[in-house]
Amino acid sequence: MQATATCVLANYDEDNDACKAFEYLKASNALNSVDSNEEWVRFLPGLFYDRGDQAITRAAPSIPFTLALPMAAGSRLRFLLAAYSLNGTYLGLQELSDQLQLCPGGASDPSAFLNVGTDLELACEVPALRLLSQRTDVVLYDMYLYYDETGEHSLTPIEELGRACAQGGASTTSATSPPPPGSTTSAASSGSCFLYPIPVRVTNYKRNAQVVNKPGGLTTDDQLTRRFYVLDAVSGVSAGGGGASSGKLPEAVRYLRSAKLTIIVKSNDGTPSQMLPPQLEIEYADIIKPAAATSPLEFEAELERSGVIAPALFRMTYTMEFENSDQTINMLFIIAIVLCLILSAIYVYVLVQRTSGNFGDYHRVLCQVAGAFATVFFFLLYFICTWWMILYKAQNELFFFMPVARPLDSMYMVGPWMPFQVFIIILFIAQCLQMIDLLLVQTQHDLFFIDWEQPRSAGVGAKDEEDAGEKIGGGSTPVSVWRTIFVANEWVKLQDARTISSELSLLVLLFVQEGLGLVDAIRLVPKGNGDASTPEHMLLRFALSTGLLLAASLSQYLFMWAFWQRRIKDRVWQFVDLLAVTNISCILLEEKHFGFYLHGRSAHDHADADMAQLNANLKLEAESLVTTRGFTPDSNVQTYEIYLSRRMREKYDAAFAGVLYAEPTRRPPPGRRNGYGERSIFLEDTEGRFKRLLLAGREYDVVMFMVLTYCLFDMATQNTYIAIFFAYIFDFVLRAVRSELASRNIAAKTLLDDRFLL
Template sequence: MIIPLELRNIHYAKTIKILNILSNGGAYMQPPVIVIEYDELTLSDIGKGTLVEITFETEYRMNLDSHIRDVWIAIGVLCGLGIILALIQTCIWHSRAGKQIIDLGTIGKFLLYIIHIVGTIFFIVMVGVSLWWLIFFKRPGSAFLVIPTSIQQTSFTVLVVVTFILKSLDILHIIIRQSNIDIFFMDWEKPKSNDITDVSVWRTYFVANEYSELQTFRRVNSTFHIIAVLFFLKVINLENVATAQPGTNLFPSSSNYNADYNGILRVGIAFSMWLATALVQYLVYVIFYQRFVEDRIINFIDLCSVSNISVFILMDNQYGYYIHGRSPHGITDVDMKEMMINLERESQANSGRRGLETNSDDQIFIIKVDRPVRSQYDLLLRSYQHRILTRVNKKIEERESEILLVSYRGLNEFLCAFINRSLPTYPYTIRHRNLFENLLNCEFRTANTSELLDHTESLFLIDHDRNFSKTIFAGYENSLFIWNTATFLFVDYFASNYVLAAIITYLLNLIAVQIRQSLGQQNLAKKTLIPKSFLI
């Protein structure tokens, strides 16, 4: 019997997929749909004993439109509240900047606050959704939630991308803002003779260099943080929690079925590790290291007192911080023996206290200066910058040194006299922040008796919370943590590679640190009248 040619091929089921569709939030399951893909096998292949691969898989789907809608409703509500918060922060900044009208700078600041707040909202929603999916999808015993399809996952992809972009812009704003503050190191040291030049400048240079190193200080070490996250994800194999199948097997054998990874689940487990390791590191630093080893911020304040140097900072036009470093001993440019004697007297309470007020230890203040103080500060600082810019050539280095010395003395004498209350036209009051000021992070200043002359007193608010750290990276620990995490999650979401994500996160963080350090040193040299060559 001759078999017709068209009958010499055999059809077989190459792929069998059982599609299960859940409804009513996973409470019910519709009748399954079986999808079969066929292929052909010739009789000659059968005679040769050819082996073919047959795939069998089960896929669960459900309508996630309501979940996606709820996510965007939450984002809309939170962003609406965020815009109100951004408006409040802009009003506070407008007051601190001493502005009278709403200009382009005010509008730009409002947009920057929106970027910061909306970026944080997107980050919170992103990690919240990923953790919710991770918990309920991996929950054993019931099919409550399924992995979304690529089309259903589009909204989550938007969250990941927008979060990374907005938080990167936010960090760039923080770096630029911190690198443009007005800062001056006030020297309280008096000359030992009638020669006013008989005062060592090395104390000022030393304090300036310590502040320069402090600019990029963080309580959470980013390098250790990244290594710890990789250890949990790759060594302990918590990465396998992100497989697109219920249940968890951290160390599957080669014979077991290994499902593909899912981007949402990878975000969830990675964020969990970032948060856990950051919290542990922060608590260890605050509870143990800061108390029993060293507190770099307090050490810097102690250095100011030992050096007889105060730090005057204006982050905005009329708002900033003051660190009172005036030594209770009057003179600190002494030999080692005299310094040890002074410290011993201080430890035994046989000398004055370090605080700005009598019998006080308060050295850190939030300040809000009035317009006359700011105008005089700008006048003295610009006099040096104007003279340098109008030099005929760069050969007159001695002349430049004289200009620098005169300008430095003028600004130093003005600020010292202002702090000493030796200038009746520039009064200020010292007080604690009230409850509303602490809650809103703002300052309420009332006009004095000369209100008709549009004159107000400057404010010195005792800063127990070390808000001074807002001038360095340590004051924005939360923003930096969110940015580092968002960078890691962004890279891994598209590359599905935790190691690559860690490398890129480390490099971007290193670039941010280097930019902040470089711009910070340039700003110190420009604003403190200290030559950049003396900043290490």
Template sequence: MYGEDESYVVLYRKKIDIAYSLNENSQYNYLNIIAMKTDPLGNVRGYSDLYSQWMLPCPTIRKASGSNLLKFSVDYRHRCTVGAKQLYSESETVIFEPFIKYIDDDSKDSTPVLHTVPTLVKGNLVHFNKDSDVNTWQLIKRFYLFDKTSGISNVNGVQVIKYFRYAKYIEIRIRIRRKGKGERSKIYPPLFIVHYAELSEDDVNVDVNVNMEFAITYELDGASMVNGMEIAVGSISAFGILYTILQTWSYSRRLGILGFDAFTILQFFIFACGNLANSFFIVSFGASSYSFIINKMQKVVYMLPPTKKDEYVIQTYIIVAFSLKIFEVLAINWKQINVDISFIDWEKPNQPLLEIGIKTPSKTNLKAEAPKSFWRPYFVANEWNEIQTMRKISLPLHLVACIFALEVFGASSWTRVGVQVDSNRSTEFITSPAYQLAASGLIFLSLYSIQLMLSLFLYERYIKNAILDFMDVCSIANVSLLILDAPLHGYYLHGRSIHATCETDARGLQPGLPYRAFSIRCTPDFRLYFSRLSTHMVINGVKWQWQHHMSTADDRPNLDSSATAGLNSARKSSGRSSRREDSDMAGNGLPSVINHREQAAKLINKFLTAFLDHALEDLDYEVREKHFLERIFDIELMDEGNYKTLFLYNTSGDSQSFQRTIWYGQEWTLVTFDLYLFCLVQITTGSYVVAALVTAVVWKFLEMCRQYAGKKNLAKKTLVDERFLI
């Protein structure tokens, strides 16, 4: 037994002056721990290696790993369950005194040196060593695995078991020196930690199951990553909040809000959730990957696997990241299924009809259209409905590839705590949740990048590009697409033919302009006209009161009475046919409702075509290229004194604007959601297959909900009969 005040000195003594190696061919790649065996009377019975049958408490461990148990820097854990009768009958009382055997570098004759290994007894059967303070520990030099002496008495020649004491948990804790010159890969004296438990005679007779465990763990001075992760989260989150402020400012301008209100605060919260989720995941995944790569490639011990505290923090960050990402994904889908969408039919009628009295402030009259073939808008609507939930990759194919890489090809074995990356599938070597995160994340992102590049540069370029195909369909059908995702912001896809009919090539919005997709920054005047006409399209529905998201009347340009009167007259001055339809609606029900909705659609189409043809003097627009900052941060740098609607095009991509209203344009948000979910389920359940299945089920559920709601919104906003949408 050591003295009461010797614990710290014994545990941090630098007597073992040998540098162990991570090279498997080196003789110092293993720790050589032996034990002197004595019986209860003090008779020496010889020496035993650690992995021999006399040293380890689990009978099954003797055939498990042999000398690989003490491979340097590799954690090990083995659990077993043994019947009480078997344990009692096969055990004997042997006292062990452990030593570590090595050859001192300063020794001239290579004489082996034995250094005593201290033992710490803990558990419910002892009343000391409860504190975590090393200075209060009482260390000893010897221990036993089974006690069949003190708790067993002989009554009339019959053994009576009062208690049978055994070591239910043994841990060899090895601490690696880190500080100081030349201290790399050197160790302090190892420490045996033993927990004892007892069995009664009834337990032995009933043959209860006894759980036993043996572990080898390595520690490194000052190796915790918690402080670094906390600093990294704070730094990255600060940039995330700054970007959140920029996003909120941009979106509030799209709403027409000049100050702060409850809706602005809600948008700030949603943007913050997405940015903070990315911050937490970047830190946890980055720390795990850094530790994983360094640990697998190091030749000298610079880093050990994350500690239990590190793993707890990493798992907490993953849970927080996924929880925050849920809000962002729900908010994006909610915006997409509530956009205002209109089809602008450029097809010329065969003959003019009655004039409809829609008068703008410039007294410009809009005329009604003759009946046109209905197949073109319906065809465009079906094509749009098909691409609403389309993504840049196939998620089921991606998840199958991940399972093959992790389970079939053995990449999951990388998570074993150790230096080399190998395909050893032994469950006895400890797997780190942090390494599971690193391995699953690296495989997920690597395979995703490969599939994404194949999709963008091979499949979409040479086989099929659904987005460009949709744009071509609009041009063939002579139909343009207007999408408003905010009161003062939206997207425009130009599909107008250069001729009166659709059987010809497409043209740009302006002569000489080859771009067809634009972002729109609306003026309050334009949105007011459009909103009032849109109310005709929903009979007995709830009108979108976008004015609640606008600035106060003092901050908006004044609309003169002629403008308001012109819009109000749209419902009254549509000629005899309009009055006849109103009468039919009052008397005949559904047919008149359909006529009313069709008439409202004609009004909107006439208004938008006149607007795009610059036929409305007080409602005009201009076209310009997006600035660099506008492209990078997805904002509009518009002068507040400019009361013209802006059509902004991006020279780097003709179809990049309106994609943000469908899943295809939100790929980063969706794939990070899939990644966070996959990693969370994996580190929680420990199964890559379960993680893939849960991710696939959640994706399919979201896709079905998004497709259903998007289809409803499309039918409602465009007046296309839902029964014709495939």
């Protein structure tokens, strides 16, 4: 009927005259309703579902059709379109392939989305000539999902489908003609074959001038409909101009701006291959004809000149219910919270102990808690996303699909409590706080060098041309400061020493993910890679990129630790050896009462010697003809953790107060007394924990910062190149700032002029 078609073309607007006429005819024949469905009366098509109908909500029963991965029965969906003309003439059934895709040449296989699990997304600007391609008639569609009980007719051509299905049972309904047009509650059958009507959610639908089907997903107050169209270039032609048959341009063209077909698989009833009724969500848009256009070519040229575009989108999505996964993630979430609290308590306890109970830097507590939070929840997210990626890509039988973003805010939910995008931002901020704490500790700690060198007597090593005024007391020469300057410069060089190269990690990521094409593995295709028309998934991208970065960083660390630093060189431990050669020790105070002592007192009489004497000293050590370098007799350990007593710390503060600080430090209020607080304690540090004051000892934090920076920008841009660029810039700035601040701190705390530090 003409009223039916016009109502559909008006997007079911209840204020439209055609829709009012349809409602009047429906009310007049209310006694002739079919199957007690007041929305479907005889001699009229069933356009609407009952308001508040639960047909495609989670309460709906699953369709008795078993899904499977490709190459198995049930691996390809089959949708049929019942086509009608404007006057209601039935035009036959069509196989759904690319009827909903207005983008020309958008996919190598436009029907690939019918393969179970293969998502498809096509977006483009529709050419104006494409919009004007149907100016004589409009085709209206009712969509059905075809399935049969045995699966034997899944590949039967549509022309033979009716006869083949009728042979499987006594039903006389032909599958090549549409089922009763208002059959909205159950599938129409023909023998063993079934056509399930697909409900349509038109986001343009209005009731009393109010939008009913608001963005945000299906709710029980939405109005679901049955019939839709793709392109309308007919109703916009004025009747005075001869109507559609005149060939004149329409005043407006209405087209399918967005079509989203969603398949939701059930997972909470022991039958994960059963699906809920599919849902088709569509949105229409209008293009107004430019006043100067008199032909299709002018129509296109004027639109281009005025900057008017016609965007179009087709999206096929496969997803599933996540009730079972949510329960597991809830338990992991609770465990993560408990673990975070435990780690935070341990960090705070250690901080308090290292300050002998006089702890007042509460901002450090915040930074330590933030670091624990970033660590625990980052690996929780990574574990869940990697777990999902393995399930999705390695499944041999269909049982898992990836989650979809929430319609309102496009958030991907990892469990009921963790919106992925929000958590990545929070984790990045938390890690930034951790890096601030790292900068404060590594660039503001106290350090000083102890030069054990003794003055030489006047007759030893003094040259004839030396001025007598350079001698101390007329009987000895002063100790040269150049060894201290040299050692300080070597310590400055170690400030940016790294075990892991951020640049190499990022290059490995770029090469593997983009160069080798591994990025195609994150496309929404089970057990395989997709093409450009197959959308990527943010959580799969996070799992892949993070895994590659962590693997590249861990591989570097293991190589450096197991081979390079043992067989080639370790710059940090070489510095410890240098201290022994130069006869200089170093004290590094990470906290007020805690730090490290690097013992460098030489076993020789003098370290300030010429090359011959230096080689002779080293030869004596190699032949074990002198005492060992260790702090204690018969020990080679040169590095120690130290705990300073209050008295020792007060003497240090008093000695340096007038030089290092603007005003003398006051004695802190008495705190609680501990036994170890009354004496200084030295503990052997054979593992090199003093590296904590260098980037080389905080590799984990630096790598975490790089990874989270990459993840943040990759999430925002979905572009590997941009994310790598910003990750490198942030890492470079961090190292540059830290190196500069550390150099200034070394100059200030060692009382050396910064002009001597290169």
